[in-house]
Amino acid sequence: MGLIVQKYGGSSVADAEGLKRVAARIVATKKAGNQVVVVVSAMGDTTDELIDLANQVTPLPNGRELDMLLTAGERISMALLAMAISNLGHEARSFTGSQAGVLTTSAHGKARIIDVKPSRISEAISEGAIAIVAGFQGINQDTKDVTTLGRGGSDTTAVALAAALEADVCEIYTDVDGVYSADPRVVPSAQKLKTVTYEEMLELAASGAKVLHLRCVEYARRYDLPIHVRSSFSNQEGTWVVKDHPEGDSDMEQAIIAGIAHDKSEAKVTIVGVPDRTGVAARIFQTIADADINIDMIVQNVSAAATGLTDISFTLPKSDGAETTAILNRIQGEVGFASLQYDDQIGKLSLVGAGMRSHPGVTATFFACLSEAGINIEMISTSEIRISIICRVEDLEKGVKAAHSAFDLDAEGEAVVYAGSGR
Amino acid sequence: MGLIVQKYGGSSVADAEGLKRVAARIVATKKAGNQVVVVVSAMGDTTDELIDLANQVTPLPNGRELDMLLTAGERISMALLAMAISNLGHEARSFTGSQAGVLTTSAHGKARIIDVKPSRISEAISEGAIAIVAGFQGINQDTKDVTTLGRGGSDTTAVALAAALEADVCEIYTDVDGVYSADPRVVPSAQKLKTVTYEEMLELAASGAKVLHLRCVEYARRYDLPIHVRSSFSNQEGTWVVKDHPEGDSDMEQAIIAGIAHDKSEAKVTIVGVPDRTGVAARIFQTIADADINIDMIVQNVSAAATGLTDISFTLPKSDGAETTAILNRIQGEVGFASLQYDDQIGKLSLVGAGMRSHPGVTATFFACLSEAGINIEMISTSEIRISIICRVEDLEKGVKAAHSAFDLDAEGEAVVYAGSGR
Numbered sequence: 001m002g003l004i005v006q007k008y009g010g011s012s013v014a015d016a017e018g019l020k021r022v023a024a025r026i027v028a029t030k031k032a033g034n035q036v037v038v039v040v041s042a043m044g045d046t047t048d049e050l051i052d053l054a055n056q057v058t059p060l061p062n063g064r065e066l067d068m069l070l071t072a073g074e075r076i077s078m079a080l081l082a083m084a085i086s087n088l089g090h091e092a093r094s095f096t097g098s099q100a101g102v103l104t105t106s107a108h109g110k111a112r113i114i115d116v117k118p119s120r121i122s123e124a125i126s127e128g129a130i131a132i133v134a135g136f137q138g139i140n141q142d143t144k145d146v147t148t149l150g151r152g153g154s155d156t157t158a159v160a161l162a163a164a165l166e167a168d169v170c171e172i173y174t175d176v177d178g179v180y181s182a183d184p185r186v187v188p189s190a191q192k193l194k195t196v197t198y199e200e201m202l203e204l205a206a207s208g209a210k211v212l213h214l215r216c217v218e219y220a221r222r223y224d225l226p227i228h229v230r231s232s233f234s235n236q237e238g239t240w241v242v243k244d245h246p247e248g249d250s251d252m253e254q255a256i257i258a259g260i261a262h263d264k265s266e267a268k269v270t271i272v273g274v275p276d277r278t279g280v281a282a283r284i285f286q287t288i289a290d291a292d293i294n295i296d297m298i299v300q301n302v303s304a305a306a307t308g309l310t311d312i313s314f315t316l317p318k319s320d321g322a323e324t325t326a327i328l329n330r331i332q333g334e335v336g337f338a339s340l341q342y343d344d345q346i347g348k349l350s351l352v353g354a355g356m357r358s359h360p361g362v363t364a365t366f367f368a369c370l371s372e373a374g375i376n377i378e379m380i381s382t383s384e385i386r387i388s389i390i391c392r393v394e395d396l397e398k399g400v401k402a403a404h405s406a407f408d409l410d411a412e413g414e415a416v417v418y419a420g421s422g423r
Numbered sequence: 424m425g426l427i428v429q430k431y432g433g434s435s436v437a438d439a440e441g442l443k444r445v446a447a448r449i450v451a452t453k454k455a456g457n458q459v460v461v462v463v464s465a466m467g468d469t470t471d472e473l474i475d476l477a478n479q480v481t482p483l484p485n486g487r488e489l490d491m492l493l494t495a496g497e498r499i500s501m502a503l504l505a506m507a508i509s510n511l512g513h514e515a516r517s518f519t520g521s522q523a524g525v526l527t528t529s530a531h532g533k534a535r536i537i538d539v540k541p542s543r544i545s546e547a548i549s550e551g552a553i554a555i556v557a558g559f560q561g562i563n564q565d566t567k568d569v570t571t572l573g574r575g576g577s578d579t580t581a582v583a584l585a586a587a588l589e590a591d592v593c594e595i596y597t598d599v600d601g602v603y604s605a606d607p608r609v610v611p612s613a614q615k616l617k618t619v620t621y622e623e624m625l626e627l628a629a630s631g632a633k634v635l636h637l638r639c640v641e642y643a644r645r646y647d648l649p650i651h652v653r654s655s656f657s658n659q660e661g662t663w664v665v666k667d668h669p670e671g672d673s674d675m676e677q678a679i680i681a682g683i684a685h686d687k688s689e690a691k692v693t694i695v696g697v698p699d700r701t702g703v704a705a706r707i708f709q710t711i712a713d714a715d716i717n718i719d720m721i722v723q724n725v726s727a728a729a730t731g732l733t734d735i736s737f738t739l740p741k742s743d744g745a746e747t748t749a750i751l752n753r754i755q756g757e758v759g760f761a762s763l764q765y766d767d768q769i770g771k772l773s774l775v776g777a778g779m780r781s782h783p784g785v786t787a788t789f790f791a792c793l794s795e796a797g798i799n800i801e802m803i804s805t806s807e808i809r810i811s812i813i814c815r816v817e818d819l820e821k822g823v824k825a826a827h828s829a830f831d832l833d834a835e836g837e838a839v840v841y842a843g844s845g846r
Contacts, residue, residue, distance in 0.1 A: 016479035050499065056439035057503050058510035065509070068517050069502035072495040076473065079492035080480050086488070087481035094491050099567070120567075144522070144543075 002168035003125070004029055007039040007135065007158035011175050012232040013077050014044035016084075022173075022232060023084035026130060030090060035125040037165065039135045039158040040081055042073025063108030067137075067148045071096070074134035074154075082132045093124050094132040098146065101164075102138030102157060110150035113157070113219075114141055116164035133161060152213020159216045163223035170220070170227050172212065177231035178239035179204070179211050181409040182260040186397045189410040193258060195240045200258040200352050203386040207350035208263025217241065245354070256355035256362060257407045262400050263348040264393055266296060267321045268379070270313040271328065273338025276303035280335060281312060287331055293320045296348075297381040297390065309338070313379065315390060318344050346378065347396030350388040351403060363387055369406035375399050425591035426548070427452055430462040430558065430581035434598050435655040436500050437467035445596075445655060446507035449553060453513060458548040460588065462558045462581040463504055465496025486531030490560075490571045494519070497557035497577075505555045516547050517555040521569065524587075525561030525580060533573035536580075536642075537564055539587035556584060575636020582639045586646035593643070593650050595635065600654035601662035602627070602634050604832040605683040609820045612833040616681060618663045623681040623775050626809040630773035631686025640664065668777070679778035679785060680830045685823050686771040687816055689719060690744045691802070693736040694751065696761025699726035703758060704735060710754055716743045719771075720804040720813065732761070736802060738813060741767050769801065770819030773811040774826060786810055792829035798822050 006026065013019050022040075030036045050069050054061040061069075078094040085092035101117035124131040135154025138147050149156055155172055162170035176184075178192040179201070196204070198221035205214045211229060220227050220241060230238025274280055281300065288295060296315045303310035316324060325342055332340075356362050366387055370377060375398065379390035391399055404410060429449065436442050445463075453459045473492050477484040484492075501517040508515035524540035547554040558577025561570050572579055578595055585593035601615040602624070619627070621644035628637045634652060643650050643664060653661025697703055704723065711718060719738045726733035739747060748765055755763075779785050789810055793800060798821065802813035814822055827833060 016476070019480055053439070053499070053503060054506055057442055057507045060510075061506050062509045065502045065505040065515075065517060068505070069499060072498040072502075075495040075498065076476070076492060079488045079495075080476060082488040082491075083477060083484050084480045086485045087483075092488075094488060 001033045003035045003037070003165060004169055004171060005037045005039065005158055005162035005165065005167045006171045006173060007154060008041065008081075008173045008232060009154065009175070010041040010044050010046070010077075012173055013040060013081060016080075019043075019077075019080050019084045023081060023088055025232065026081075026085060026092075027088045027090050030130055037121055037125060037131045037133060037161060037167070038081065039133050039154055039161060040074060040077050041135050041154040042070075043077045043080075046073040046076065064145055067108045067146050070148055071134065071137045071146050074136060078132045078134050082130075085130055085132075091129040092132055093129050094134070095120060095124075096134050097137035097157070098139040098144075100131075100133045100161065102160070103141035104138035104147045104149065106140045106142065106145070106147070108145075108147055111138060111140070111147035112215075113138060113149065113160045116160050118161060118164050121161070121165065133157065152216055155213050155216035156219060159219045159223075159225060159227065163219065163225050167225070170225055172216075172227055172229050173232035174211060174229065175231065175233070176211060177234060177236055178229050179209070179241070180259065181257075182400055182404050183209075183262065186262065186400050187260075187404045187410075190404065191409065191411045193239045194237075195242055195245050196258050197244060197354050198241060199385055200354055201241045203350070203352040203383065204259050204261045207261035207352065207386065207388060208265070208348065209259070209261040212241070255353065255407075255409070256359045257351050257353035257403075257409060258355075259352055260400055260403050260407075260409070261350045261352065262396055263350075264396065265318055266315045266346060266348055267318045267342065267344035268313055268315050268346050268390065269321070269324060269328070270311055270341040270343070271337050272311050272341060273307075273309045274312050275336050276308050276310045283335060284312070284328070284331070287327055288324060291323060291327055293324055297379050297388065299379050315346065315348070315379070345393045346390050347393040347399075348388055348390055349396060349399045349403065350386055351407070352386045354385050356385050356387075365406055366403060369402045370399055373398055373402040375402070424456040426458045426460070426588060427592055427594060428460045428462065428581050428585035428588065428590045429594045429596060430577060431464065431504075431596045431655060432577065432598070433464040433467050433469070433500075435596055436463060436504060439503075442466075442500075442503050442507045446504060446511055448655065449504075449508060449515075450511045450513050453553055460544055460548060460554045460556060460584060460590070461504070462556050462577055462584060463497060463500050464558045464577040465493075466500045466503075469496040469499065487568055490531045490569050493571055494557065494560045494569050497559060501555045501557050505553075508553055508555075514552040515555055516552050517557070518543060518547075519557050520560035520580070521562040521567075523554075523556045523584065525583070526564035527561035527570045527572065529563045529565065529568075529570070531568075531570055534561060534563070534570035535638075536561060536572065536583045539583050541584060541587050544584070544588065556580065575639055578636050578639035579642055582642045582646075582648060582650065586642065586648050590648070593648055595639075595650055595652045596655035597634060597652065598654065598656070599634060600657060600659055601652050602632070602664070603682065604680075605823055605827050606632075606685065609685065609823050610683075610827045610833075613827065614832065614834045616662045617660075618665055618668050619681050620667060620777050621664060622808055623777055624664045626773070626775040626806065627682050627684045630684035630775065630809065630811060631688070631771065632682070632684040635664070678776065678830075678832070679782045680774050680776035680826075680832060681778075682775055683823055683826050683830075683832070684773045684775065685819055686773075687819065688740055688742075689738045689769060689771055689813075690741045690765065690767035691736055691738050691769050691813065692744070692747060692751070693734055693764040693766070694760050695734050695764060696730075696732045697735050698759050699731050699733045706758060707735070707751070707754070710750055711747060714746060714750055716747055720802050720811065722802050738769065738771070738802070768816045769813050770816040770822075771811055771813055772819060772822045772826065773809055774830070775809045777808050779808050779810075788829055789826060792825045793822055796821055796825040798825070 104111035527534035
C-alpha cells in the first residue's frame with residue numbers, strides 16, 4: 001500500500017506482447033492497493049529509426065527540432081501502454097513530459113531537470129487512474145520548447161517524478177534482475193546485491209557499471225528516495241539502492257566491497273616533457289575543459305631534477321581522443337612540451353564499497369591480488385569508498401576475476417566477510 | 424509580400440524526398456518576401472500504421488489515448504520538415520497544435536476548433552522564422568488533453584490558423600492542381616476553375632467533391648479568408664475559393680454552373696405503407712437522428728386516398744445502412760409501416776452554381792439532357808444554388824458527362840456562357 005513509480009525501458013515495451021506483459025504487471029501493482037505512476041521509454045528501436053529519418057533530411061539536425069522529433073517515440077509507447085491497461089479494465093491516462101510538469105534547462109539533447117510540478121499526475125492518481133508519463137523529455141522552463149534529457153533520461157525522469165510525488169519507491173525495470181557484485185558476463189560467480197548505498201551506486205556508475213545512470217542516482221540521493229532495480233521478466237526482488245545498508249547487517253557482517261566495476265571506454269594521453277612550472281598544468285587542463293571534454297584520472301610524475309621537465313598522463317573517453325590531441329597539438333608551442341602519446345588499449349578496474357572507510361587493508365589486498373595475477377598497475381586513483389587502477393585492456397577481465405575472489409565476493413564462497421581481517 | 428499559410432498533405436511529405444521538395448517551395452515563398460506559416464499532415468501512411476499498432480494492443484482504443492498516439496504522426500513530419508528547411512539555411516520552428524493555440528471541444532477523434540490563439544506563431548514569424556504547425560490536432564480547452572479533429576482536420580487547422588493570424592491567403596497543396604468543373608477521371612474535358620465561391624464550394628463538398636472538406640470551407644467563409652487550392656508538384660495557379668467571382672467577370676460571361684459533383688457513397692431506404700398521420704414521419708426521423716445518423720435527401724409520396732398510406736424514401740451513407748434498417752425494424756410495430764426496401768445501387772448527381780439564382784431555366788436544361796441520355800430520375804432535391812438528383816449508379820457517370828456538355832463546360836467549347844439563354 002503506497003505510491004509506487006515504475007520505470008520500463010524500451011526493451012520491455014519493444015512490441016505489443018511486451019506492452020501487454022508490462023500492462024499486466026502495472027495492473028497487479030494497482031490491484032495490490034497501490035497508487036501507480038509509470039514512466040516509459042520509446043519502444044525498442046524507435047529512437048534510432050527517428051534519428052535515421054532525420055539523417056535522411058539533413059546531416060546536422062537542429063537541436064530543438066531533433067528533440068521535437070524524438071519525443072514522438074515516448075508519445076507512441078505511452079499511449080499504447082495506456083490502451084493496453086484500459087484493455088485490462090483499469091483506467092490509465094498518458095502524459096507528456098510537459099504535461100507531467102518536467103521543467104528543464106534549455107540544452108537540447110542533454111537538458112537537466114530543474115523542477116517537477118506534477119499536479120496533473122497527482123490529480124490523475126487521486127482519481128484512481130494509473131498515470132503513464134513519457135520518460136526522457138521535458139520542457140524548457142523559459143521558452144516552453146520541448147527538450148530531451150540525454151542518456152539515462154528516462155531513469156532520471158522516474159526518480160525526479162517519484163521525488164516530487166513523495167513516492168515510497170521508484171522501481172526501475174531493466175533486462176537484468178539487479179545490481180551485481182561484478183558484471184556476470186565477466187565473473188559468472190557474481191552475486192546480485194540485496195542493497196547498495198547511493199554513494200556506492202554513484203561510484204559504480206561513474207566507474208563503468210551500466211545498470212543505472214549517474215544522474216538518476218544523484219537525484220535519488222538528494223531526495224533520499226529508495227530505488228528498486230529489478231527485472232520486468234520476473235517477480236524476484238532485485239537490488240535496493242538506499243541511503244545506508246540495513247542496520248541488521250552489523251559491521252561484522254558488512255561486506256567491505258560492494259562491487260567491482262570495469263570500463264574499456266577510456267584512453268590515456270601522456271604529455272611528455274612538460275616544463276615543471278607553476279601554471280603550465282592549469283593552462284593545459286583549462287584548454288581541454290574549454291572544449292567541454294571531461295577527463296577522468298590524472299597522474300603527474302616527479303620532475304627530473306636535471307631537466308626540470310615532467311610527464312603528465314590523463315584518461316578520458318575514447319570518443320574525445322581525437323579532439324583532445326588536436327587541441328594539445330595547437331598549444332604545443334606555447335606550453336613547450338616535447339611530444340604526445342595516445343594509448344587506447346587501457347582498461348579501468350574499480351573496487352567500490354562503503355566499508356573501505358573502516359578497513360584500511362583494502363588497497364594492500366587489491367594490489368597483492370593483481371600482482372599475483374601478473375597485472376601491471378599503470379595509474380591509480382582513489383576516493384573515500386573507491387579504488388581505481390588503470391591496466392592493459394587485455395588484463396582487465398582477469399583483474400576483475402582476481403579481485404572478486406580476493407574479496408570473497410564469489411557466490412560459492414561466503415557472501416559476507418571480514419571485519420579486522422587486516423586486508 | 425504578405426502573410427501566407429500553406430498546408431501540405433501526407434502524400435506531399437511521404438518521404439525524405441517529398442519533405443525536401445516541400446521545404447524548397449516554402450523557402451521560395453519566404454524568399455519572395457512573405458511571412459510563412461506551414462501546416463503539415465502526418466507522413467504518408469503513418470496514421471494507418473499507428474492505428475495498426477493500437478489494434479495490436481486493444482480492439483477498442485480509448486479515445487483520449489488514440490488521439491495521443493495519432494498526434495505523434497504530425498510531430499514527426501513537422502520536426503523533419505523544420506530540419507529540411509534549416510538545411511536550406513532558413514530558420515524554422517515546429518509547433519504542436521497545443522503550442523500553436525488550437526483550442527477544441529472535448530470530442531476525441533472528431534473535435535471541433537473553438538478558438539485559435541497563435542501567439543507563439545506570431546512571435547516566431549515576427550522574428551523572421553518560418554513556423555511549422557502540426558495539422559489535425561489541438562487541445563481540449565477545458566482539460567488540456569490532446570485532441571484530433573477527424574477527417575479534413577489539417578485543412579481546417581490551416582484555415583483556422585490563417586483566419587486567426589489574419590493571413591492574406593491560405594494555400595492548400597494537394598495532389599490535384601485545383602477544383603475542376605467535374606471529376607476529370609469521369610469527364611476528361613473537365614476544366615480547372617479559376618475561382619469558385621465559398622457557397623459553391625460548400626455545395627460541391629457536400630455533394631461528393633473530395634478536394635476540400637466541408638468544415639474547412641465553412642471556416643473560410645465565416646472569416647472571408649481566400650483559399651488557394653493548388654498542386655505541390657507544379658507552380659501553376661490553382662483554384663481560388665473566395666466570397667464572390669471577380670467583378671471583371673460580368674453577368675454576361677459568368678458561368679451559371681460552376682461544377683458538377685457526383686457521389687456513389689449513399690444508399691436509399693424506402694419505408695413502404697406508412698400511415699399518413701401527423702407525427703409519424705417525425706417519429707421515424709427522430710429515432711434515426713437519435714442514433715447520430717445523418718440522412719441526406721427525403722421524398723414522401725402523396726398518399727393513396729383509398730388506403731391513407733404513403734411511402735417515404737430517404738438517402739444516407741451506405742456505412743450507416745445496416746444500423747438504420749435495424750432501428751427501423753425495431754419501431755415497425757409502433758409506427759405500423761408495411762415493409763422496408765434497401766437499395767445501395769444509387770448515384771447522386773449535383774449541379775452547383777451561384778448563377779442559378781438568376782437563371783431559371785437550369786432545371787429544365789438539366790432534366791432534358793438526362794432524358795436524352797435515357798437516365799431516369801428517382802429523387803430530386805434543390806437548394807438556391809444546387810440541384811441534385813438520384814439515379815441508378817450505373818447511369819451516374821453518363822449523367823455527369825451529359826450535364827457537363829449540356830452546360831457547355833467542356834474545355835474544347837467556350838468556357839463561359841449564357842445570360843438569358845433561357846435554359
